Amino acid sequence: MSTPVRILLADDHALVRRGVRLILDSEPDLTVVAEAGDGAEAIALARTERPDLAILDIAMPRLTGLQAARELSRLLPGIRILILTMYDNEQFFFEALRAGASGYVLKSVADRDLVEACRAAMRDEPFLYPGAVTALIRDYLDRAARGGELPARVVTEREEEVLKLVAEGHSSKEIAGLLFISVKTVERHRANLLQKLGLRDRLELTRYAIRAGLIEP
Amino acid sequence: MSTPVRILLADDHALVRRGVRLILDSEPDLTVVAEAGDGAEAIALARTERPDLAILDIAMPRLTGLQAARELSRLLPGIRILILTMYDNEQFFFEALRAGASGYVLKSVADRDLVEACRAAMRDEPFLYPGAVTALIRDYLDRAARGGELPARVVTEREEEVLKLVAEGHSSKEIAGLLFISVKTVERHRANLLQKLGLRDRLELTRYAIRAGLIEP
DNA sequence: CCGGAAATGGGTGGCAGTGCCCATTGCCGC
DNA sequence: GCGGCAATGGGCACTGCCACCCATTTCCGG
Numbered sequence: 001m002s003t004p005v006r007i008l009l010a011d012d013h014a015l016v017r018r019g020v021r022l023i024l025d026s027e028p029d030l031t032v033v034a035e036a037g038d039g040a041e042a043i044a045l046a047r048t049e050r051p052d053l054a055i056l057d058i059a060m061p062r063l064t065g066l067q068a069a070r071e072l073s074r075l076l077p078g079i080r081i082l083i084l085t086m087y088d089n090e091q092f093f094f095e096a097l098r099a100g101a102s103g104y105v106l107k108s109v110a111d112r113d114l115v116e117a118c119r120a121a122m123r124d125e126p127f128l129y130p131g132a133v134t135a136l137i138r139d140y141l142d143r144a145a146r147g148g149e150l151p152a153r154v155v156t157e158r159e160e161e162v163l164k165l166v167a168e169g170h171s172s173k174e175i176a177g178l179l180f181i182s183v184k185t186v187e188r189h190r191a192n193l194l195q196k197l198g199l200r201d202r203l204e205l206t207r208y209a210i211r212a213g214l215i216e217p
Numbered sequence: 218m219s220t221p222v223r224i225l226l227a228d229d230h231a232l233v234r235r236g237v238r239l240i241l242d243s244e245p246d247l248t249v250v251a252e253a254g255d256g257a258e259a260i261a262l263a264r265t266e267r268p269d270l271a272i273l274d275i276a277m278p279r280l281t282g283l284q285a286a287r288e289l290s291r292l293l294p295g296i297r298i299l300i301l302t303m304y305d306n307e308q309f310f311f312e313a314l315r316a317g318a319s320g321y322v323l324k325s326v327a328d329r330d331l332v333e334a335c336r337a338a339m340r341d342e343p344f345l346y347p348g349a350v351t352a353l354i355r356d357y358l359d360r361a362a363r364g365g366e367l368p369a370r371v372v373t374e375r376e377e378e379v380l381k382l383v384a385e386g387h388s389s390k391e392i393a394g395l396l397f398i399s400v401k402t403v404e405r406h407r408a409n410l411l412q413k414l415g416l417r418d419r420l421e422l423t424r425y426a427i428r429a430g431l432i433e434p
Numbered sequence: 435c436c437g438g439a440a441a442t443g444g445g446t447g448g449c450a451g452t453g454c455c456c457a458t459t460g461c462c463g464c
Numbered sequence: 465g466c467g468g469c470a471a472t473g474g475g476c477a478c479t480g481c482c483a484c485c486c487a488t489t490t491c492c493g494g
Contacts, residue, residue, distance in 0.1 A: 200386070
């Protein structure tokens with residue numbers, strides 16, 4: 001066997017990093033070479049360490065795991081990426097695939113699975129938990145029914161700013177003041193977000209932002 | 218040295234349980250004898266295993282860690298309890314103390330700390346992360362300033378029902394229909410919750426419910 | 435160069451949430 | 465028994481959110 005797979009591990013909870021590290025380091029073909037507590041740190045470490053594989057939590061400060069994944073794919077084209085998350089959610093699953101991830105593992109079900117996902121990623125095989133397969137098939141059928149256009153809907157930067165502030169509990173008037181724009185424009189961005197994400201009101205926007213790690217609960 | 222401390226570990230993420238177990242079992246004086254994925258399972262296992270120490274995550278399905286802690290203190294009076302959580306929040310810290318916990322450990326800072334907290338709990342010494350000490354002192358000063366009354370405000374069962382439904386995005390009318398009461402009564406419960414918890418609107422109630430593990434984001 | 439998307443701003447109307455006032459019933463503990 | 469608290473319900477007024485309509489400016493890519 002050749003040298004072990006060099007892994008970058010990013011999660012904002014030291015306890016989780018420690019546990020995952022113990023799990024991975026007990027496998028002879030896997031070794032954790034760097035740990036990051038947020039997305040920005042993950043990118044900085046990836047520049048110097050140049051790992052073979054990055055395991056990224058979605059909900060992290062500064063940069064989310066998905067944002068970090070996009071940046072890492074651009075920076076180190078050969079890198080493999082696994083997204084490790086609490087939430088079984090189609091939206092994030094497809095976002096992860098678009099961001100360059102080759103696997104998606106749930107914290108609630110993973111322990112042995114994580115090791116298998118690492119090996120699958122290095123063999124360039126996708127790793128999908130069972131629920132994700134269902135979502136993938138449903139999406140395929142949906143796209144076929146609609147004639148083949150791909151959704152690829154992405155929240156713009158400005159919209160994400162507004163999303164954060166809405167989810168933090170600011171009123172439209174407050175957000176307008178913070179961003180130096182009119183209340184109407186804030187409401188328009190919010191309406192676009194609701195429509196793009198298929199949500200109903202600012203309460204659902206809040207839950208979305210929490211799942212995405214954009215804000216702390 | 219006598220027999221190791223027998224520990225019950227409850228967290229809804231298998232990955233976290235696995236990691237924590239690896240950390241604890243590597244200490245000769247600590248051993249994990251049972252793992253639970255939710256609060257109800259934790260209580261059932263505690264009945265049969267009668268552990269010396271329970272480590273409980275706050276955010277769990279069925280029963281939260283705080284609810285489980287209250288029940289465990291009642292059921293097994295000698296048991297020591299550690300609350301292990303993502304959130305550095307005074308509200309939960311004091312709730313945990315009232316629920317019978319002798320320690321409060323943050324996932325974001327704990328790894329070595331967790332082992333120390335276990336040993337402190339078994340010596341009947343409280344374990345406090347630094348921020349908690351600050352909160353404790355501030356609370357002490359506040360109580361002294363107000364003349365010594367203790368807050369002890371607890372959300373009633375009915376209020377908790379309403380809290381969950383509000384946080385899940387149901388309107389007052391929907392909740393009224395689900396609970397067979399009038400819209401006005403729903404609004405009164407919600408208003409009482411806002412006042413008791415020191416929150417401003419249903420969006421903050423949602424974030425509170427998520428932190429408390431009452432609902433999933 | 436032209437079409438589309440992003441960002442900006444406006445008006446109108448309806449409904450929900452929230453605050454503040456009022457009340458009754460029933461239960462528990464001192 | 466009586467005081468307090470939980471749970472129930474109502475009225476009124478204000479504010480904010482959201483849906484639906486309208487528009488202009490800027491910039492990027494084919």
